[in-house]
Structure formats: structure tokens, C-alpha cells
Amino acid sequence: MTLPNGLTPEAARERAARAYELDRKHVFHSWSAQKSLHPMVITAAQGCHVWDGDGNRLLDFSSQMVNTNIGHQHPKVVAAIQEQAATLCTVSPGYVNDARSEAARLIAEHTPGELNRIFFTNGGADAVEHAVRMARLHTGRYKVLARYRSYHGGTETAVNLTGDPRRWPNDHGNAGVVHFFGPFLYRSQFHATTEVEETERALQHLEQTIAFEGPSTIAAIILESVPGTAGIMVPPPGYLAGVRALCDKYDIVMIADEVMAGFGRTGKWFAIDHFEVAPDLLTFAKGVNSGYVPLGGVAIAPHIAATFDDRAYPGGLTYSGHPLATAAAVATINAMREEGIVENAADMGERVLGPGLRELADRHPSVGEVRGLGVFWAVELVRDRATREPLAPYGGTSPAMTETVAAAKAAGLLLFVNFNRLHVVPPCTITEAEAKEGLAILDQALTVADGHTV
Template sequence: MSETTVTALNDADRAYELDRAHVFHSWSAQATLDPMVITKAEGSHVWDAEGNRLLDFTSQLVYTNLGHQHPRIVSAIQDQAATLCTVAPQFANGTRSEAARLIASHTPGDLNRVFFTNGGADANEHAIRMARLHTGKHKVLSTYRSYHGGTHLAVNVTGDPRRWPSDNGSDGTVHFFGPFLYRSPFHATTEAEECQRALEHLEQVITLEGASTIAAVVLEPIPGTAGVMIPPAGYLEGVRDLCDRHGIVFIADEVMAGFGRSGKWFALEHADVVPDLLTFAKGVNSGYVPLGGVAINEAIYDTFTDRPYPGGLTYSGHPLACAAAVATIRAMEDDRIVEHAADLGDTVLGPGLCELADKHDWIGEVRGTGAFWAIEFVADQETREPLAPYGGSSPEMAAILAACKRRGLLPFVNFNRIHIVPPLTTTVQEARQGLAILDKALTEARVSAQ
């Protein structure tokens, strides 16, 4: 064993001890935690405390779109640090300005103004604040199967169980059912029926809540954490029409789906829809330095041309984060990363996952696009009973996860699903390797469960 490896392992032991002594982890019961120590990362791989190399099919929390330690991003951060590490948001600086220009060059329609935040949750908080001030209305509508962030308002807009402990029903948030044919709340049997009935349901919610009270509808164009549910054709266009008819701001949460994840720069491009506000984070700079933001259309921008916007952040448009964004977007353009993600989905991930579904009876459905896929695991394909309960886990899902890790794959697991969300730079060979590992892990876990 080399001296470098010994040092890394010793550092890993200390990292674990200090973590358990001092670090308070999110979304967790602290006493039951046994966190994996990551000692280094490169490209599509990470290394754990024992020196095992794992293929990262999580992109961490679905944000390392250009993989780990991308040389252009690392160099950009280093160069920026040598020139200007930080500057307060009231001053202009070239790196922030260029980041805003590059983002605006890819956002749809007239979303040409960018308000920078530190991440996705505060981006959604500020988008909602802008919508409320612009319309003079208060309520915000969002779907049950959704995730919009962990800050107070954002988590109340969220539709998954993480909302429950903080939801006192006092933040003006109202939830409705989005389309999801596999578990249709509308008893639909086709995508067309699901689309029509979901839009009729949303229109009824708007009518019963009172359009005069509703500031915004917040949607993930492709819900991410909730299950990578591709909306049926016509749904997003229908939401846009409802918002227009009722004077409601349409906020698109592209925090996870944006910047190439779905095989388009933004997931809305699959439907050719332009929202009033678009929130982003994660993939904008591959998560190398925290950064998020709101892209704003001209109508909402005009609301604040003479009226001060009552909001801001100390680190808004931080130079190190913006330098990482500039490098990320330029690398995506130069290396045709979005096109590669689309091709990866069309030729490797999509067909490969369908083959796994034909082979393994625990798989109820696979769905996705680009490098953005989910496998829905069920105990019974006929009844579609989930292999783990909503908001929880199960021995079967734990066995699948353990088998994947033993074989060198780090999967993204949520309830009864595994999300296939590798870096957009993942090679065809790496993608196939990951699917092969998953295939073997499913066989092993299924045999052990019998």
C-alpha cells in the first residue's frame, strides 16, 4: 500500500470520527447515521474510505453535471481566487456579468434578467416573492409530488413528506395533483386522458381557490426527486394557458432538470413553453461552488424598475461561484454536452433500462430522458404495490443498494425508486458498466429475498 493511500485512509478515519462528533446532518435521525466517507473524486467516479472506486450514478444530489474535478472548472475557480475572491453584490464585476449573459443566452423567451442566489431553495423563495409583489396576490399552487427546497417557504411549496413537520398550513401554499399515468390519481388509461384530466383538475383548483387570490403556479417541468415523471404532451402548454387566462405567474423550477440534465438546456424546451420566472442552481456550475438564481421576464422586471425589490443576499453572484458557472457553460457549449446527454439517454440508458425491466419482476416502470431516469420498484407488477412505502424504505431496497455498492456503483435511492442520474460527461462505456452492475445487484438482491 502506497504512502499516499495510507494517508488518505488515515484522513478518512479522522473525517468519520469528527463527523460523528460535530456534524449535524440534514434530513436524518443523527444517532442512526453511518455516513460513507468520500476521500477523492474524478470524472464519473468517487473513492470511499476503504479505497474502493465507485461509479457515481447520483451526480451527488444530481448536480455534478460535468463530473468531478473537471479541469476547466477547477482552473476557473483558481484563476478567479487569484484575482478577486469576493465582492459585495452591490458592485458590478466582470465574472458575474458574464455568468448572467451566458445564462440568459440559453434561457427561453425574454428571460434575460438574472437574480443570483446561493442555491435552489432561495431561488424559489425569491421567485415566489417576486410573483407575489408583481401580482399583488398571495397563494402559490404546486404539485404534491414535488421538491422545491428546504427553507421555510420552499419546503411548504414542496409536495413530498419532508414538508409535513414544517407545514402549519399558514404560508399560502396549495397543492394539486400533477400528471403521473403510472399511478394516476385521475384513473386515466392513456397519456392523453391523463393530460386532459390533470388540466381539468388544476383549473378546478384555481376556480375553487379563487384566481384573484393566486400569485403563482410553481412546477418542475420534469419532477426530479419525486420520480422523474415526464409530463404528457400538451400538459405544460395547458398550464401556461391557464396561467395566462387567470393572471397567474408561471414559475418553472429547473433547479434539477436544467442545464442539460434532460437532454435539453432546460426541460421546458421539450414542450416549447416559456415561463414568467425560471429558477436554477445545481447544474449551472456543476455544484462546485454554491450558486442559484432566478431568470426574470421583462414584465416582472418592469415591476421593479422604479420600485425597489425588497430582497437580497450577502453572497449573491459570488465571483468564485460565477467563475465556475462561466467555465461550466462554456465547456457544455464547446464539448456539446447537452447533445451527448440526449444521445446517452436515447441509445444507452433508455434501451438498457427497458432491457432490465423485461428481465426483473421487481421493476414496474422505467421513465426518463437524457441523463435523467427513474426505476420504479414494485412488489407486484399487477397491483403496482411499491417495494418501499411512500416516505420510507424497505429491506428489499436496502439490499439492492448494498449490492450495488459492493459491486462498485453508487446509486440514487428514494423510497421505492432508484434514479439513474450520472454526470452528463459519463461515457457510453461507463453508462453500460453501471447498468451491468445494477443488473447483477438486482439478481443478487432478488435471490436473497426469496
């Protein structure tokens, strides 16, 4: 028996042991205290599965960093990277290359409204950095409004825009960022009891924030169309349209962060398509080529792009529109269209994941709420359904969460976890049988969480 990469289990274990030894000696990991870290080794991946250093196969309900939308090792994308490497490995971004041109065309075909100019970056964080820079230069203003319970990246501006605890060690209060509360009915800041009330009150709060900060000082409002790491809180009807209206009213640039939610994750090409709203700028990364080669970008509306028709845009990257990355994007987008992958994500969410997760919520007292779209779901775990006390504190974890996740992994399921939430975010290519297999393992793991409820 061999793994998908051709290694025998014995050879894979030997390679994994060597990789782990070198990792602990030389690799400095992100977002982690280095001394206590014990990272899992992944030796192979195929489709919706990965193999760990001990040779165990796990169903990947994390899509790694919620980016392998097309699944692992998709043959069309791997072949495109190989072909591009044999043709033109790299070229300066000042020159035209066909992979970048075609990727830009395909992305512009799917973006909402008239977002038909594409600025390529290396990933999501620098896409956000450049979107904010464009908005500031376009408006001549500096402040940017961003919501609490959000994540926009780890670079200087992006992490200050972020509305979760990862911002705290990097926030000196001088980045020109003002945070506001977005809609989240399950933990409403507005004492709302219905989605209608939550929308109305969240928009009132946002407009009041604009008024108190001074509309003439605000360059942009940035928000994830559907917040990802912060909890997959699908905005209630009318909210994003209301934000669009406020931006128009006060001449503020609307930036939609689609880094995690874009390219099929919610069952549409972009999450904002569910709400029929077109922003002025849209950031993307992750799913554009399933993370096979680092790539991100900003889709730009004509009136923003026109600002730089006769004025140089002061920004760029050595690897902007890198041929290997954009060739992977071309192959990914074409495969998604040819194989109905976006439609599959919508179908799996509507028929299998959504109903299956709600059924688990009915049976497990540890589940406070499930919410999501497509293959983009969060399971909110609580100690007490009545008080909604979370199973882990905001910004931290708990033995209950650790035990629950370990139980899932031991049974063959890899989950994406943040605070008191389990995120069910498999590749958009997941089959009905795989989705049901994952739900069955999750069902078992939730009995562990149930043991910590009151």
C-alpha cells in the same frame, strides 16, 4: 498507486478515518436521525467516479445530489475557480464584477423565451423563495399552487411548496400554499389509461382547483418542468403548454423549477425546452456550475422585471453572484458548449440508458416502470407488478431497498435512492462504456430486489 488527489491509499484511509471521527463528533447532518447515521466518506473524485474511505472506486450514478452535471474535478472549472481566487475572491453584490456579468449573459443566452434578467442566489431553495416573492409582489396576490410529488427546497416557503413527506414537520397550513395533483400515468389520480387522458384530466383538475381557490387570490403556479427527487415523471405531451395557457387565462405567474432538471440533465439546456414552453420565472442551481461552488438564481421575464423598475425589490443576499461561484458557472457553461456535453447527455439517454433500462425492466419482475430523459432516469421498484405495490412505502424505505442498494455499492455503483425508486442520474459527461458498466452492475443488484417480489 495514488488517488486523483495525489494521496496514497494508506494516506487516504488515515485521512478518511480522521474525517469520520470528527464528523460524528461535530457535524449535524441534514434530513437524518443523527444517532443511527453512518455516512460514507468520500476522499477523492474524478470524472464519473468517486473513492470512498476504504479506497474503493465507485461509478457515480447519483451525481451526488444530481448536480455534478459536468463530472467531478473538471479541469477547466477548477482552473477558473483558481484564477478567480487569485484575482478577486469576493465582492459585495452591489458592485459590478466581470464573473457575475458574464455568467448572467451566458445563462440568459440559454433560458427559454425572454428570460434575460438574472437574480443570483446561493442555491435552489432560496431561488424558489425569491421567485415566489417576485410573483407575489408582481401580482399583489399571496396563494401559490404547487403539485404533490415535488420538491422545491428546505427553506420555509420552499419546503411548504414541496409535495413530499419532508414538508410535513414544517407545514402549519399557513404558508399560502395549495397542492394539486400533476400528471403521473403509472400511478394516475385520474383513472387515465393513456397519456392524452392523463393530460386532459390533470389540466381539468388544475383548472378546477384554480376556480375553487379563486383565481384572483393566486399569485403563481410552481412546478418542476420534470420532477426530480419525487420520481422523474416526464409530463405527457400538452401538459406544460396547458399549464401555461391556464396561467395566461387567469393572469397567474408560471414558475418553472429547473434546479435539478436544468443545464443539460435531460439532454437540453433546460427541461422545459422539450415542451416549447416559456415560463414567467425560472429557478436554477445545481448544474449551472456542477455544484463546485454554491450558486442558484432566478431568470426573470421582462414584464416581471419591469415591476421593479421604479420600485425597490425587497430582497438580497450577501453572496449574490459571488465571484468564485459565477466564475465556475462561466467555465461550466463554456465547457458544456465546447465539449458537446448537453448533446452527449441526450445521446446517452436515447442510445444507451433508455434502451438499457427498458431491457432490464423486461427481465426483472421487481421493475414496475422506467422513465426519464437524457441522464435523468428513475427505476420504480415494486413487490407486485400487477398491483404496483411499491418495494418501499411512500415516505420510507424497506429491507428490500436497503439490500438492493448495498448490492450495487458492493459491486462499485453509487445510486441516488428515494423511497421505492433507484434514480439513474450520472454526470452528463458519462461515456458509453461507463453507462454500460453501470447498467451491468444494476442488473446484478436488481436480482436482489427480485427476491422480494410476489
